[in-house]
Amino acid sequence: MKRIPSAYNFAMLLAAFAQPGLSFAEVQPGGFTRPQFEASRPPINNKTQPARAIHADLSAFADETWILPVRSSHLSPGQITTRxxxxxxxxxxxxxGEDPQSLAWLHQRxxxxxxxxxxxxxxxxxxTQALARIRAAAPGITILPVNGNDIASRLKIEHYPVLITATSLEQ
Incomplete structure (x- = not known):
C-alpha cells in the first residue's frame, strides 16, 4: 500500500512539469485566465467618442511649484534651422525658456x-517668478513647465525658442 501514494505523488510532480507555463493568475485560486478575462469585458462602442477633441482643464493645476525647477539638459537658447x-x-x-531671447520671441509672436x-x-x-515672466510675454496662451529632453531627442533639435507644427519646425 505504501507504493501507491509514492507513485501518485511522483505522477502529480511530473504532471506539474508537463503542463505549459502557467501565468501567475492561472495558479491563483479563483484567478482569471487571460481568455476568460477578455471575454468578460464589455465591447468597445466607438460611437460614444466625441466628434471633437476635448481639452484638459489646466486651471486645476494652479500650484505648479511642485514641478519647478525645470531643466532640459538637451536644449539651450540659440538659432535653429527651419525644416x-x-x-x-x-x-x-x-x-x-526663461532667457531674454525666448521672452522677446514670445512677445513678438x-x-x-x-x-x-x-x-x-x-x-x-x-x-514661479520666471514662469510668470514667460506667461506675461504671451498673455492668453497656455504655457506649461515641462522637461523638453524627449521632444528634443525625437525631433533632433538642440535649441529654443522653436515653433513646431504639423508641417514645419521654425523659429
Missing amino acids: TLDMPGLQPFFLV ATELQEMGAAGLAVVVTD
Whole structure:
C-alpha cells in the first residue's frame, strides 16, 4: 500500500512539469485566465467618442511649484534651422525658456501663436517668478513647465525658442 501514494505523488510532480507555463493568475485560486478575462469585458462602442477633441482643464493645476525647477539638459537658447515636417494632425506647440531671447520671441509672436492655437512648453524655468515672466510675454496662451529632453531627442533639435507644427519646425 505504501507504493501507491509514492507513485501518485511522483505522477502529480511530473504532471506539474508537463503542463505549459502557467501565468501567475492561472495558479491563483479563483484567478482569471487571460481568455476568460477578455471575454468578460464589455465591447468597445466607438460611437460614444466625441466628434471633437476635448481639452484638459489646466486651471486645476494652479500650484505648479511642485514641478519647478525645470531643466532640459538637451536644449539651450540659440538659432535653429527651419525644416519641413510631415506630422499630419499635430497641433502646433512651441518650446521656450526663461532667457531674454525666448521672452522677446514670445512677445513678438504672441498674436500669431494665439491665432493658430499653439500651446507652449517652458523647458527651462527656475521658479514661479520666471514662469510668470514667460506667461506675461504671451498673455492668453497656455504655457506649461515641462522637461523638453524627449521632444528634443525625437525631433533632433538642440535649441529654443522653436515653433513646431504639423508641417514645419521654425523659429
